[in-house]
Amino acid sequence: MTEKEKMLAGKLYKAFGEELLGERQHAKEILFEFNALRPSEIDQRNALIKPLLGRTGAKFFIEPPFRCDYGYNISIGENFYSNYNFTVLDCNTVTIGDNVLIGPNVSIFAAGHPAHYELRVEEYEYAYPVTIGNNVWIGGGAIINPGVTIGDNTIIGSGSAVTKDIPANVIAVGNPCRVIREITEDDKGQYDHK
Incomplete structure (x- = not known):
């Protein structure tokens, strides 16, 4: 089994062999160019990043700077937005659903x-x-750890450290991140989530 195969199988592996190091360097070269483009060069940014990522929806917007290890392990759904300083260590699959908003940092x-x-x-x-479900909002400064699944329609509060799975239809915050309440029909009548 190669180190890459071990990595993707969730086994212990070494990341500094020729294959994995070369793939990370390839991603860094693309991201260097992506992050250096002028703000108005959105089409050029998308043309650079789309082939690097495993899958994207037709409509997505990634604010630079963006960092990742490999790119090809990241799948983003339709209508995706990430704010500044989005970092993904995609040494295994990172699957993000439709209509997901990612805050800065x-x-x-x-x-x-x-x-x-x-x-x-x-x-x-x-x-x-x-895995991040559909219609999820992840607040600025949140950290999501290995093996975590976040359910559909959930909000992760700013600064949270998500160390365990979070179910669908809830607001979860803190370090460690924990559910504070369900999202209900009453939430349709207000714009904040207190």
Whole structure:
């Protein structure tokens, strides 16, 4: 099994072999150009980023700067928006549904490191898939950790550290992130979510 196959299978792997390092360097070159384009050059940005990503909807908008490890493990649905400084460590699949809003300075980490220092010193890491449902809003500064699933229609509050799955139709906040309430029909009558 190659290191890439181990990575995608959620097993311990080493990221600095020729294949994986080369693929990360390829992504960095594309992202360097993407992030350096003028604000008005939206079509050029999309033409650069679309082939790097695994899948995109027809309508998406990624504000620069944007960073990722590989790109090809990221799938974004229709009508996607991410604000400034979106970072995705896509060492495993990161699947994002339709109508998702990502606030500024949000990080999604599919990658992690072993708890025992001897494995870390030997440069082992692991990666688990991250899944974000449809109609999700992730507030600025949130961090989503490896293996997390966020259900449809959910709001993740600003600054949250999402370490476990969050169900659909809720507002969840905090470090660690926890559900504070369900989203109900009453929410249609107000613009905030207090």
